[in-house]
Amino acid sequence: SAVISQKPSRDICQRGTSLTIQCQVDSQVTMMFWYRQQPGQSLTLIATANQGSEATYESGFVIDKFPISRPNLTFSTLTVSNMSPEDSSIYLCSAADVYHEQFFGPGTRLTVL
Amino acid sequence: AQSVAQPEDQVNVAEGNPLTVKCTYSVSGNPYLFWYVQYPNRGLQFLLKYITGDNLVKGSYGFEAEFNKSQTSFHLKKPSALVSDSALYFCAVRDRSGGYQKVTFGTGTKLQVIP
Numbered sequence: 001s002a003v004i005s006q007k008p009s010r011d012i013c014q015r016g017t018s019l020t021i022q023c024q025v026d027s028q029v030t031m032m033f034w035y036r037q038q039p040g041q042s043l044t045l046i047a048t049a050n051q052g053s054e055a056t057y058e059s060g061f062v063i064d065k066f067p068i069s070r071p072n073l074t075f076s077t078l079t080v081s082n083m084s085p086e087d088s089s090i091y092l093c094s095a096a097d098v099y100h101e102q103f104f105g106p107g108t109r110l111t112v113l
Numbered sequence: 114a115q116s117v118a119q120p121e122d123q124v125n126v127a128e129g130n131p132l133t134v135k136c137t138y139s140v141s142g143n144p145y146l147f148w149y150v151q152y153p154n155r156g157l158q159f160l161l162k163y164i165t166g167d168n169l170v171k172g173s174y175g176f177e178a179e180f181n182k183s184q185t186s187f188h189l190k191k192p193s194a195l196v197s198d199s200a201l202y203f204c205a206v207r208d209r210s211g212g213y214q215k216v217t218f219g220t221g222t223k224l225q226v227i228p
Contacts, residue, residue, distance in 0.1 A: 001159070040201065042220045043157075092156055101147050102216060104156040 002027050002095050004105035012111045013083055020079045021108045023093030028073035033094040033102070034066070043092065049076040083112045115140040117206050119219035126194045127227050134189040134222045136178075136204030146187040147205040147216070148178055157203060163187060174198070194226045 003026040013019050023032065032049040047055040047068055055068035070076040080087050093105040116139045126132045138144055145164055149157040161172025168180040178189045187204060204219040 004156075040221070040223070042203065043218045045215065048215075101159050101162050103159060104149075106156040107154075109154075 002029055002103045004093055004095055004103055006091075006093050006105040006108050008108060009106065010109040010111075012113060014113055015084055017083055018079055018081045019083065019110060020077050021091055021093070023076045023078070023095075023105055025074045025095045029095040029097055030073075031096045031102075032070060032076045033096075034068060034076070034078045035092040035094060037090045037092055037107070039090065046078070046091075049078075080110065083110075085112045088112045115144075115206055115208050115214070115217050117204050117217050117219040119202075119204055119222045121222050122220075123223040123225060125225045125227060128196055129193050132191050132194040132198070132224065132226070134202050134204075134224060136187045136189065136219060137185050138187060138204070138206040139185060140206055140208045142208045142210035145207040145209055146178070146180060147207075148172065148176070148187075148189050149203045149205065149218075150174075151201040151203065151221075153200075160189070160202075194224075196226045196228050199224055199226045 005024045007022045034046040035043040036046055037043050045058050046061045047057045049055050049068050049070040051070045065081055067079045088111050091108045094102045096102040118137045120135055147162045148160040150160050151157045160176050161170050163170050163180045171177045176191050178187055180187055202222050205216045207216045208214040
């Protein structure tokens with residue numbers, strides 16, 4: 001199984017600023033993903049982070065708002081840009097190999113004031 | 114399109130009693146099925162998966178799940194519940210055909226084990 005770490009674990013930010021969340025996997029993985037989750041609710045997929053190319057975004061999510069990088073097979077970042085209180089959520093990084101289950105990081109709890 | 118239904122928002126069970134958390138799914142092809150658990154303020158932890166083979170799958174912490182193709186169900190079970198099992202449980206499905214397909218998660222079921 002893959003062990004995934006995320007930084008920061010939580011942050012409180014001001015409206016209009018940006019936050020970059022880092023995700024590090026302890027082994028090379030094929031797929032990496034970013035999800036958003038309201039506490040106690042289900043997961044919403046933001047995008048698939050593609051190594052060496054642009055991320056694949058889900059409906060309702062755009063690159064200008066959520067730019068994603070994936071420079072190699074073990075690391076990815078998600079930036080939440082021009083934040084508003086509606087962006088307050090838990091952001092989860094996930095990783096998987098093609099035919100295996102996904103593993104999740106501990107999450108980043110973001111509060112936007 | 115694929116989907117997952119967890120019909121119960123919350124399940125309450127007494128400690129020591131058997132527990133069942135229900136999940137039904139819909140995929141166009143054959144499914145990969147997963148269960149995850151989430152403790153408060155933590156990420157999701159993988160419990161078990163069905164890929165192929167035996168319909169009864171055993172996983173972590175004494176949990177098991179039974180794949181029923183005719184009923185398109187994948188219910189999570191444990192013979193004797195512990196208070197420490199109290200958490201949020203997610204069922205997930207992925208279509209096995211055509212390369213990597215996105216995973217669809219259910220809405221989650223909160224399990225409350227009463228001492």
